[in-house]
Every structure is written in C-alpha cells, then in structure tokens.
Amino acid sequence: MKYGTIISTERLRPTTTIREHDLTTETESDKARVLFSAPFRRLQKKAQVFPLESNAAVRSRLTHSLEVAAVGRQIAQKIAKELVHRTEIADSDPLVNIVECACLLHDIGNPPFGHFGEAAISSWFKNNGAESKSFELHRKNFTPYYLDFENFDGNAQGLRIITKLQGEDQYGLNLTCSTIAAYLKYPHSESTREAGKNNFHKKPGYFLTEDDSIKATWDKLEIPHHVRSPLTFIMEAADDIAYCLSDIEDGIEKNIITLDQVLIEIGNALDSDAQIHWQEMVLKAEQYKNIINKFIYIRTNLINRATTIAKESFIENSAAIFSGNFHETLITKSSLEYKILKAARGFVALKVYTSREAEVIELSGNSIITGLLDKLSPLLELDTESFQIVLNKDTDGIKENGLQIHSRLINLLPSQCKKSYKHEASIKPDMEWIYRVHLIIDYLSGMTDDFALEMYQKLMGIRTT
Incomplete structure (x- = not known):
C-alpha cells in the first residue's frame, strides 16, 4: 500500500456530477454527502450512553460523532503536516478530509439503543434459528449469511447504509473508495474473522451481502483483501x-x-x-x-x-x-x-x-427491539410467492391468502429499503429470504430510540396515535 493509491478519487460508480475531479474536491464532496444524509441526521436521536435523554447537553451519537471527527481531524492534520514536509504527499487536505469523514461515519450503523440493540438483534436470531422450523431451514441453507444476523454489528450495518441504502441507485452515497476503506474498522465478515486473533477480528466489519462491494473497494485502492486502510488507524484512535x-x-x-x-x-x-x-x-x-x-x-x-x-x-x-x-x-x-x-x-x-438510569433504559431497549422483531417476523415466515403478493400490493392475492396483517406490516417499511431489497433479490433470486431479512433489519436499524419506542407501543396496542 502507498499514499498514491489509498488516497484516490475512485468510486464504485463514477460520479455523474460535473466538476473537477481533484482529490480535495472529491473528498470534500464525501463529507457533504454524509452531512446531508438522513442516517447521519438521525444520529441526533440515538443514544451515546443514555437513551431517550431529554437533557440536550448530554451527548447523542450525533454530537459524539462530531467530537470524534474533530479529534480525528486534529490527528490527521498533525500527520499530514509531517508527510508534506517529507514530500510523501503533496497536499494535506485530502488525507484530513478522508479521516474526518470516516470519523463522522463511524457510528452511522448503530441500531436504536446502541450495543444493547445490537445484542437484542443477535439474540433474537439465535433463538429463532434454534426454535423456529422455518428459520432453522433457512439457517441450514444459508449458514454463512445467517451468522451475520446472529452476530449483528452496527459497523457492518453502517457499511450497508453507505454503500447501498442511500441515494438513487445501488451504490448508496457512492463515497470515494478511500473513505469507505477508512471507515472499515474490522476488515472481515463474520465468516472470515478469527475471534481472538487480533483487534481486527474482534467484530464483523461487513455482511457477506456487501462482500463484492468491499472487495472492489480494496482492489481499486490496491489494498490487500482483509487488510485495514492505514487511515482507519487514525479514525480508531480518535474514537x-x-x-x-x-x-x-x-x-x-x-x-x-x-x-x-x-x-x-x-x-x-x-x-x-x-x-x-x-x-x-x-x-x-x-x-x-x-x-x-x-x-x-x-x-x-x-x-x-x-x-x-x-x-x-x-x-x-x-x-x-x-x-x-x-x-x-x-x-x-x-x-x-x-x-x-x-x-x-x-x-x-x-x-x-x-x-441504574442507564441500565433500566437499556433493558427497556432490549424489550423494544425484541418486541419489534416479534411483530415484524410474520413477514419472514412467508414463502417467497406470498411475500411477493404482499410486496406488490396484489389486493386479490392478499385477500385470497389471508395476508391482510402482512400487507399492513410491509407498508411500514421505507421505500428506500424496499428498493434495495428488490434490486438485490432480482440479481440473486435464490437468496431472496436473506435479502428479506436485511430489509427488516435495515428498517429497524434506521429507527431512532424514540421512534422505536413509539412504534413498539403502537404495534403492541399500548398507544394508537
């Protein structure tokens, strides 16, 4: 690896914006894409430590991410100044911009209620994989992919958000490959990581469904597969x-x-x-x-x-x-x-x-996430044909097959998540159920703490407005 390849204007899809494609402009564009994105704004309603916090002086994931970006920028500026002096890089701005952007992104995949939310999702899939015959069959047929849900992590969900779930096509925010690589703290999926080997194997950094995207990113930057970008170390230190x-x-x-x-x-x-x-x-x-x-x-x-x-x-x-x-x-x-x-x-x-204050709310968060998955799970119990009837709003088919509840549930899911599901399932129809699970998790992970609580109360019949 070398600076000339890991700091690059390359994107997974060539940009259609009319402008000069110099390094500084492209990396500044990355930062703007993140700051103007809905998932980044939603971090203001996701907890850093204290969920559902009314005191605005207490940090949210958004304010935490901004602080990490400030620290990351400070480290990157010090490093870049030295590298310019040594003539190892010509300009400090692109390196600093990439690190700052990676810092802004580092928590973007966190579900409601943070690490307790991650644990609740993992536990739910482990239990259903063991207890539900339908889930057991899917687990057997798609074991490596199913393990991504049993070991769900916000880092992997974050990569999915920035590479698929935002924007007009299947490339998401279409950030530079340099920023994507710098974001990837753990350069392994659940199926390739070796627990305990070193810090890079501590958690899965991406789902298998994003395997092609991350490998293409590494190839464009000439980074060996499953190796961190050097700039990731700066982001990690800032956090x-x-x-x-x-x-x-x-x-x-x-x-x-x-x-x-x-x-x-x-x-x-x-x-x-x-x-x-x-x-x-x-x-x-x-x-x-x-x-x-x-x-x-x-x-x-x-x-x-x-x-x-x-x-x-x-x-x-x-x-x-x-x-x-x-x-x-x-x-x-x-x-x-x-x-x-x-x-x-x-x-x-x-x-x-x-x-006590933190733990009680976290326990509530566990119940909320588990309850939401319980309520949404009928969509995962359907066969592919029945799910397509519901997804395509086939009113006759819905009535004939008694899918009225399912049709109401699928209406809750955002159009952007459905769009990603349709694209992925059309390319690999044999993997339809896995993409359907991601559809549900994409919706759930995108929720803010207060929206998750509100939706849970509504689906449980606790409140109606």
Missing part, C-alpha cells in the same frame, strides 16, 4: 480518545458521578509515574472554579497530548502499518496518556455504564 472522556462529562452532567470521584478513582487506578502526571493536570485544573470547566481543562490537555502521541506512533510505525503488519492502537500502551485513558475507560464502565 478511543474521545468517547470515555465525553462519557465521564455526561455522567457529571447527569449527577451520576462527581468530579471529585473521577479525580480520586482514576488517580488510584494509575501506577506511580502516571499518577504524578495525572496529579499535575488536576492541580492546574484547580485554577477554574466551575466543575465542568475543570474537567474540560483536563479533557483538552489529554486530547492534545494523546493526538500528538497518535501522530508520532503513526509516523514511527508507517512501514508496519502499510505492510499490514501493525495490529495495535496508535495510542502507545507505554505512554502516560494511554494509562490515564485506560483508567478512565475502566471508571466509566464501572460507574457510568452500570448506573
């Missing part, structure tokens, strides 16, 4: 730096934790060198009287130091990164900042994510 610090601030905002508790418990979790470093920052933060301003000083200090470490690590490990032999985070594990961030993540996991 690692941003999320735990932001979650602490939200915990303080919601009075779940106190700043004193944060300062003491993180300090206690550090070794002696990191503890001295931490105490120096805490002491300097005392110049601020406001609690949030004190934490903002600490957060800003950590971000600035951590982004510099990420830049230095990327430059120092470039050979291994570009050969596909680097499997670590850019935040060097021996650094004081890594130790502090690790302690912060441990604190957040223990004190914020397990707070």
Whole structure:
C-alpha cells in the first residue's frame, strides 16, 4: 500500500456530477454527502450512553460523532503536516478530509439503543434459528449469511447504509473508495474473522451481502483483501480518545458521578509515574472554579497530548502499518496518556455504564427491539410467492391468502429499503429470504430510540396515535 493509491478519487460508480475531479474536491464532496444524509441526521436521536435523554447537553451519537471527527481531524492534520514536509504527499487536505469523514461515519450503523440493540438483534436470531422450523431451514441453507444476523454489528450495518441504502441507485452515497476503506474498522465478515486473533477480528466489519462491494473497494485502492486502510488507524484512535472522556462529562452532567470521584478513582487506578502526571493536570485544573470547566481543562490537555502521541506512533510505525503488519492502537500502551485513558475507560464502565438510569433504559431497549422483531417476523415466515403478493400490493392475492396483517406490516417499511431489497433479490433470486431479512433489519436499524419506542407501543396496542 502507498499514499498514491489509498488516497484516490475512485468510486464504485463514477460520479455523474460535473466538476473537477481533484482529490480535495472529491473528498470534500464525501463529507457533504454524509452531512446531508438522513442516517447521519438521525444520529441526533440515538443514544451515546443514555437513551431517550431529554437533557440536550448530554451527548447523542450525533454530537459524539462530531467530537470524534474533530479529534480525528486534529490527528490527521498533525500527520499530514509531517508527510508534506517529507514530500510523501503533496497536499494535506485530502488525507484530513478522508479521516474526518470516516470519523463522522463511524457510528452511522448503530441500531436504536446502541450495543444493547445490537445484542437484542443477535439474540433474537439465535433463538429463532434454534426454535423456529422455518428459520432453522433457512439457517441450514444459508449458514454463512445467517451468522451475520446472529452476530449483528452496527459497523457492518453502517457499511450497508453507505454503500447501498442511500441515494438513487445501488451504490448508496457512492463515497470515494478511500473513505469507505477508512471507515472499515474490522476488515472481515463474520465468516472470515478469527475471534481472538487480533483487534481486527474482534467484530464483523461487513455482511457477506456487501462482500463484492468491499472487495472492489480494496482492489481499486490496491489494498490487500482483509487488510485495514492505514487511515482507519487514525479514525480508531480518535474514537478511543474521545468517547470515555465525553462519557465521564455526561455522567457529571447527569449527577451520576462527581468530579471529585473521577479525580480520586482514576488517580488510584494509575501506577506511580502516571499518577504524578495525572496529579499535575488536576492541580492546574484547580485554577477554574466551575466543575465542568475543570474537567474540560483536563479533557483538552489529554486530547492534545494523546493526538500528538497518535501522530508520532503513526509516523514511527508507517512501514508496519502499510505492510499490514501493525495490529495495535496508535495510542502507545507505554505512554502516560494511554494509562490515564485506560483508567478512565475502566471508571466509566464501572460507574457510568452500570448506573441504574442507564441500565433500566437499556433493558427497556432490549424489550423494544425484541418486541419489534416479534411483530415484524410474520413477514419472514412467508414463502417467497406470498411475500411477493404482499410486496406488490396484489389486493386479490392478499385477500385470497389471508395476508391482510402482512400487507399492513410491509407498508411500514421505507421505500428506500424496499428498493434495495428488490434490486438485490432480482440479481440473486435464490437468496431472496436473506435479502428479506436485511430489509427488516435495515428498517429497524434506521429507527431512532424514540421512534422505536413509539412504534413498539403502537404495534403492541399500548398507544394508537
């Protein structure tokens, strides 16, 4: 791999827009396509930690994504400045734009209620695959594809959104291949990943239904199959730096934790060198009287130091990164900042994510996702012929076959999702049921937290308006 190929104007479909096709313009276009897309806007109603949150000061997936993009841009600018100085790249803007766009996209596939939503979808398919004769048969016939549902992940759904579900044709947002590759944090599907091998195999990064798209992306950029784009490391580092610090601030905002508790418990979790470093920052933060301003000083200090470490690590490990032999985070594990961030993540996991307020809503989210799938599942129990009767609104066929409920259910599904289903099923009709499942999951994953709750209440008969 080299910069001249991984930073490219190539798209899966050549753009039809009339303009100069230079790198800066094309990568700026990617960012605009994301910012103006409905899935990105819907992130404002999806939880970062606290679902159905009424306090606008507490982060949503949208505000979190914007913060990650700001951190990613900061790292990328530092790296690009060094690369321009070394004449390894001619212009810093395309590299920075690609990283920023990948950061904006990194959570776009999250279903309602975040990781609990992912777990609920996975659990539902595991249970139905074991208990339903119809599902058991499909699981047997399409095992690799069915495993994508049993191990559902928002990263894979995100790739599906940006490459298929938006736009006027089957290419979705039709982003540059450089941005698509930079987004792909886990370069394996469920059927090719090896759990425990390294960080890249931790989760599936794409569904088998997107296998052709991602392989075409790698080929256009001359990236070996199942190897990360070097720019993905920058996006990953930005998320690692941003999320735990932001979650602490939200915990303080919601009075779940106190700043004193944060300062003491993180300090206690550090070794002696990191503890001295931490105490120096805490002491300097005392110049601020406001609690949030004190934490903002600490957060800003950590971000600035951590982004510099990420830049230095990327430059120092470039050979291994570009050969596909680097499997670590850019935040060097021996650094004081890594130790502090690790302690912060441990604190957040223990004190914020397990707070009663967060857990009760997450349990509700599990019930909502499971309930929605239960209510939509009759569409998955139909044979192909019956489903086509419902999909095509064949009123006589619906009446003759008693499909009135099914016809109401399919009317709930967005036209864009149906369009993608029809295109995929027309190309591979033998895979129709798998694409039908994706149709249901595309609808469910696109829901915001509050819309999922509302739809659940309506389908359960709890509310009618």
